[in-house]
Amino acid sequence: MRSINKQYSDVIKNNPLLTKKQEVDLANRIKKGDTLARKKLIESNFRLVISIAKKYHRSDVNFDDLLQESSIGLLKAVDRFDPDLGYKFSTYACWWIKQAALQYINENISDIKVPTHSRILNSKIKKVIDGFEEEKGTLPTHDEIANILGETSKKIKYTIKANKRLSSMDKEKSDSSFSLKDTIEDESLYSNPEKLLMSRELEKIVKESLSLLTSKEEKILRLRFGITEDINNVAKFPITKEMKKYLNEK
Amino acid sequence: MKNKKYVTVNKSGLGLHAIAKIMSEEGIKMNHSTVRNIINRSFVKMASHMSKNYDLNHSDEEIFNIAKSPQFQESIVELLERKKDER
Numbered sequence: 621m622r623s624i625n626k627q628y629s630d631v632i633k634n635n636p637l638l639t640k641k642q643e644v645d646l647a648n649r650i651k652k653g654d655t656l657a658r659k660k661l662i663e664s665n666f667r668l669v670i671s672i673a674k675k676y677h678r679s680d681v682n683f684d685d686l687l688q689e690s691s692i693g694l695l696k697a698v699d700r701f702d703p704d705l706g707y708k709f710s711t712y713a714c715w716w717i718k719q720a721a722l723q724y725i726n727e728n729i730s731d732i733k734v735p736t737h738s739r740i741l742n743s744k745i746k747k748v749i750d751g752f753e754e755e756k757g758t759l760p761t762h763d764e765i766a767n768i769l770g771e772t773s774k775k776i777k778y779t780i781k782a783n784k785r786l787s788s789m790d791k792e793k794s795d796s797s798f799s800l801k802d803t804i805e806d807e808s809l810y811s812n813p814e815k816l817l818m819s820r821e822l823e824k825i826v827k828e829s830l831s832l833l834t835s836k837e838e839k840i841l842r843l844r845f846g847i848t849e850d851i852n853n854v855a856k857f858p859i860t861k862e863m864k865k866y867l868n869e870k
Numbered sequence: 871m872k873n874k875k876y877v878t879v880n881k882s883g884l885g886l887h888a889i890a891k892i893m894s895e896e897g898i899k900m901n902h903s904t905v906r907n908i909i910n911r912s913f914v915k916m917a918s919h920m921s922k923n924y925d926l927n928h929s930d931e932e933i934f935n936i937a938k939s940p941q942f943q944e945s946i947v948e949l950l951e952r953k954k955d956e957r
Contacts, residue, residue: 825923826949829916836898837912838950843889844909845947846882 628666628687635663640708647703661698661709668710669694669717676721678729686724693720734782742783744769745776913937916946 638646638661649657673690677683697713726739734742748768752760762780766773789801810816833841841847884892886902893900900908917937921928928936936942 823949825920826916826946828923829919830946830949832915832919833912836893837908837915840889840893840905840908841912841947841950843884843892844886844905845950846884847947847950 628670631663632667632670635660635666637667638664638709643709644703647701647709650698650701658698661701662694665694665698665709665713666691668713672714672717673721676718676725678725680729681725685728686721689724690717690721693717696720730786731788732786738779738782741769741771741775741779745780910938913943913946917942 643661646657646661650661669687669690673683673687676690677686693716694713697709697716700716701709701712722739723736726736727733745765748765749760752758752764752768760768762773762776765771766776769776787800790799792799830838886905889905890900890902893905914934914937917928917933921933921936
C-alpha cells in the first residue's frame with residue numbers, strides 16, 4: 621500500500637496554489653453546495669496540512685495518522701471559511717489544522733489522557749524553563765515559573781507532574797520484539813537457587829546466634845538500637861512506664 | 871564497601887545512661903559501663919557462634935574486632951528488627 625504521504629504529494633502536484641480571487645470564488649460556490657469546489661479547495665491546500673503535520677511530528681507519533689487527523693482540521697476550515705471577512709484561506713485554515721494535529725497528539729501520546737489546557741500550559745512552562753536557563757544559567761524554581769506565567773506554584777507543580785512521560789513495561793520496541801520488562805534483570809533470590817540456599821543457611825545461623833542472647837541482653841540491645849515492640853504489647857516485651865512515656869514523647 | 875566508623879542508631883535508640891536507669895528501675899541494678907559491656911558481650915557471643923558454624927576458626931581478637939565493627943552490628947540490628955516483625 622502506498623503511504624498516505626505519497627498520495628498527498630501526488631494530489632499537491634496536480635493542484636497548484638490558488639490565488640485569493642480563486643479562493644473567494646470557490647468558497648462562494650461551496651456555500652451554494654458545490655461539492656466539486658469543496659474538493660478543489662481541500663486538495664489545493666493539502667500542502668498546508670503536510671507542512672503543519674511535519675512541524676508537529678515526533679518520533680512517538682505515527683506520521684500518516686497525524687496527517688489524516690490534520691486533514692480533518694482542513695475539512696472543518698473549508699466548511700466554516702467565510703470569504704466575506706477578507707482573509708486568505710490559509711490564514712484561517714492553519715488554526716484548525718494545528719488544533720486537529722495537537723488534539724491527536726494529546727490523545728495518543730500517552731496512555732493517560734491529560735487535558736489539552738494542561739498540555740498547553742506544560743509547553744509554556746518548558747519554554748519558560750529554556751529561556752530562564754539560557755538567560756541565567758540555572759533552572760527556575762516553581763515559584764519563579766509561576767510568577768512569569770501568572771499561575772499558582774501549585775498549578776505549575778501538578779502540571780509538570782501530570783505531563784511526565786510514561787512508558788509501558790509491556791510495550792515492544794519498534795525495532796525488536798523485546799519489551800522493556802525483558803531487559804530488566806531478575807535480581808530476586810528465586811532466579812538464583814544457590815544464592816537462595818546460602819541466604820537461608822546464613823539466616824538460620826544468625827537466628828540461632830540471636831537465640832543465644834539472654835532476655836536481658838536482647839532487651840538492652842533493643843533499647844540501645846531503638847528496636848521497639850508494640851508499646852501496648854507489654855506481655856511480649858515488658859517496658860517501664862518511663863520508657864513508654866519516653867517513646868510517646870518521641 | 872565504605873568502612874563505617876559508627877553504627878547507625880534510629881531515633882528511638884537510647885543512650886547507655888538511659889538504658890542503665892531503665893534496667894535499674896526494673897530491679898536489675900547496673901550502671902552505663904555495665905550496659906556497654908553487655909552490648910559488646912552480646913555481639914561477641916553472636917560473632918563467635920557464627921564463626922564456629924562456618925568453621926572459620928577466628929581467634930578471640932578477630933572475633934572481638936568483628937563484633938565491634940559497625941557493619942556487623944548493623945546487620946544484627948536489622949535481623950533483630952526482622953525477628954520483631956516475625957513475632
